[in-house]
Amino acid sequence: MKILKTQSNNLSEIIKETVKILTAGGLVVFPSDTVYGALVDAQNEQAVKKLITFKNRPPGKPISVFVSDFHMIKNLVYFDKNQEKILKEILPGCFTVVLKSKGKVSHLLESEKKTLGLRLINYQPIIDLVKNFGKPITATSANLGGKKPHYSIGSLLKQLPNYKKKLIDLIVDAGKLPRNKPSTVVDISFPEIKVLRRGDFEFLKNQEEYISQSENQTKEIAKKMIKKLDFHRLSKPLTIIIEGELGVGKTIFVKGLAEYFEIENIISPSFVIFYEYLITKGKFFHFDLYNIDDKEEFKYLKIEKLVKKNNLLVFEWGEKSADFFNLIAKKAKVIYIKMSYLTQKKRKIIIKS
Amino acid sequence: MNILAIDTSCDETAIAIVKERKVLVNLIYSQILLHRKWGGVVPSIAKRAHEQRIDFLINEAVKRFKKDFPNKKIDTVAVTQGPGLAVALEVGIKKSKELAKKHQLKLINVNHLEGHIYSPFVQNRHSNPNIEFNFPYLVLIASGGHTELVIFKDHLNYQIIGETIDDAAGEALDKAGKLLGLGYPGGPVIEKLAEKVNNQDFYRFPRPIISSDNLNFSFSGLKTSFFYFLKKLSSEEKVKNLYLLASSFQEAVFDSLIKKTEKAIFQTKINRLLLVGGVANNLYLRKRFRQLAKKINGQVFFPPFKYLNGDNAAMIGVVASFKAKKNLFVDNIENLDRIPRMKLA
Numbered sequence: 001m002k003i004l005k006t007q008s009n010n011l012s013e014i015i016k017e018t019v020k021i022l023t024a025g026g027l028v029v030f031p032s033d034t035v036y037g038a039l040v041d042a043q044n045e046q047a048v049k050k051l052i053t054f055k056n057r058p059p060g061k062p063i064s065v066f067v068s069d070f071h072m073i074k075n076l077v078y079f080d081k082n083q084e085k086i087l088k089e090i091l092p093g094c095f096t097v098v099l100k101s102k103g104k105v106s107h108l109l110e111s112e113k114k115t116l117g118l119r120l121i122n123y124q125p126i127i128d129l130v131k132n133f134g135k136p137i138t139a140t141s142a143n144l145g146g147k148k149p150h151y152s153i154g155s156l157l158k159q160l161p162n163y164k165k166k167l168i169d170l171i172v173d174a175g176k177l178p179r180n181k182p183s184t185v186v187d188i189s190f191p192e193i194k195v196l197r198r199g200d201f202e203f204l205k206n207q208e209e210y211i212s213q214s215e216n217q218t219k220e221i222a223k224k225m226i227k228k229l230d231f232h233r234l235s236k237p238l239t240i241i242i243e244g245e246l247g248v249g250k251t252i253f254v255k256g257l258a259e260y261f262e263i264e265n266i267i268s269p270s271f272v273i274f275y276e277y278l279i280t281k282g283k284f285f286h287f288d289l290y291n292i293d294d295k296e297e298f299k300y301l302k303i304e305k306l307v308k309k310n311n312l313l314v315f316e317w318g319e320k321s322a323d324f325f326n327l328i329a330k331k332a333k334v335i336y337i338k339m340s341y342l343t344q345k346k347r348k349i350i351i352k353s
Numbered sequence: 354m355n356i357l358a359i360d361t362s363c364d365e366t367a368i369a370i371v372k373e374r375k376v377l378v379n380l381i382y383s384q385i386l387l388h389r390k391w392g393g394v395v396p397s398i399a400k401r402a403h404e405q406r407i408d409f410l411i412n413e414a415v416k417r418f419k420k421d422f423p424n425k426k427i428d429t430v431a432v433t434q435g436p437g438l439a440v441a442l443e444v445g446i447k448k449s450k451e452l453a454k455k456h457q458l459k460l461i462n463v464n465h466l467e468g469h470i471y472s473p474f475v476q477n478r479h480s481n482p483n484i485e486f487n488f489p490y491l492v493l494i495a496s497g498g499h500t501e502l503v504i505f506k507d508h509l510n511y512q513i514i515g516e517t518i519d520d521a522a523g524e525a526l527d528k529a530g531k532l533l534g535l536g537y538p539g540g541p542v543i544e545k546l547a548e549k550v551n552n553q554d555f556y557r558f559p560r561p562i563i564s565s566d567n568l569n570f571s572f573s574g575l576k577t578s579f580f581y582f583l584k585k586l587s588s589e590e591k592v593k594n595l596y597l598l599a600s601s602f603q604e605a606v607f608d609s610l611i612k613k614t615e616k617a618i619f620q621t622k623i624n625r626l627l628l629v630g631g632v633a634n635n636l637y638l639r640k641r642f643r644q645l646a647k648k649i650n651g652q653v654f655f656p657p658f659k660y661l662n663g664d665n666a667a668m669i670g671v672v673a674s675f676k677a678k679k680n681l682f683v684d685n686i687e688n689l690d691r692i693p694r695m696k697l698a
Contacts, residue, residue, distance in 0.1 A: 081588075082534060082588055082592075083534070085588060085589065085592040086534050086535070086592055086595070088592075089592045089593070089595050090546075090595070094545060095542070095545070098536070184541050184542055184544075184545045185541075185542075186535050186536055186542050187536030188534060188535065188536050189536075245580065246528060246531075246532060246576060246580050247573065247576040247577035247578075247579070247580040247581075248577070249573075249577075251519055251520075251573065252573070265694070267516075267517060267518065267519060267520075267521075268519055268520045268521070268524060268573075270520070270524050270528075271363070271497045271498035271521065271523075271524055272363060272436075272437060272438040272439075272498055272693070273438060274438075274439070275693055275694055276439065276693060276694075277694075302440070341581070344577065344578065344581050
């Protein structure tokens, strides 16, 4: 293990030495805009394995990479025009941006969902280093997994047992780093969501259209509807699916439904996915699938278990998997509500049953 | 009395061992990893994850406890009963019953929100920090799932005086983040963006029920006007003004929190404040609360350690130790069930 101290005039020398060691598959502890980082060649599988051993990092946990410019970003990840705009606005900076990986770095650095975290920062030594190296370099902190990151080499070495020290090939010591906080992660790799197709609802024959001018009217429309259709619960589970953009009033509609059952304390269940309430003979489940973007996650919800006679399941939907809808439609009576903005106050509400 | 506490109320599997206010061992699976596991962070449908981790975590906690305190014994189990995700709560409750029966331990049920209320008073194993209780306190709980104003009258004695009627404050921030194309969770990203433009309130988004007489919160109207405002912008304009949009939105949310807290101070005449929950992580909000405390000649306390802002079992254990002092144990272990919408009693 070699230690180089930075001085005012030896940056290019240090970078030359670091590039040499990274090229040979070595592990370098190097200063950054936040804490001391553990750097290896992101495209060298052996080097990445060494890094993971050094950090005690459980396999499958992603590690982000330093890049030198947008050109390099383009090589590593996929993004569309909108994502590109966001990228250019917030980078370089104190963010780790997450996008779908093109698989150009070691797969050990990617997440389970094949995304990759990128760091383009305002810190000259790192910029120069990545430019000179010409390839992405891992950007993880030099602490062991679960331990605090280090702002000085002294505190790092104190924490490391000898066998860990042996894994380090070079330490670049820039003294005490200013205590900047670790970067904030921005995940803009929108998962692919299968949009519920219009055709899925073709078999729903009755369609009624309402215009609501206020929250109270929206609630009244909901109350009238459930009064008319609640009898279905006697023979089947009843499912109400509400689709509409954020803020259009889906939760308000649910409040109207709940008021019919004299439930007064409905709040958004986004954070916990669903809340349940007792109603005559069964249960009222209020779901918000807002935070669920993954097909796999539907399975763990075990919603099928709740689709039982006498139960009412209300889903605030957004745009979600059609597979899931089909699963429910087989067993339950389905009512589909589409809410849309006409003006800031006015809403169109379509009810299909 | 050494208490092993379990919290599986949402997507964190958390285990702690505490003695009174002192946290002897504290383990949280996923909180730290979650931030780094950027695979589209979701409140991962946690049941399976909890089941996979909980035994490992309990064993690890007990191992550390025995190593550091070889002569001490665990005599009580505490568990979060609600509020939270039903299937997730179930895992912790089932495990707590198992442990209580197998090792003949007493069992204490704790409300997750009580945990947050006690979080400013949690100590490390060296009894730091040592903040004396000086009742009553006015508490603002602000997180992804809750926004509530509570009078903390005495130990285990609370009165809810205001709450959200739709979205939680943290949820509103997360959703705004998503609307801006910043992924989930958006709250921390918005904080960073806002900081860059000095938390300017450029757009003055409406604060719907800020002037209403009650102490309730509402963020759905703000969400709607934000959505509508963004709709009118081209994607270029949206990105160009990203910092100001984030900052103005955050300001509208925080303004509601501050104004309602101020109103509550005025009504209750309580000038000692507690700010707890995930949103209390926001340093700018803390600053606003310090300013508020100064203005009213009062005090404000925050959770002293970062992990206490999120879900954790340490705070659950601390509440349990106060319940134990009052002999509030679960009588019939078999009958203990989760309460997903549990209220503060």
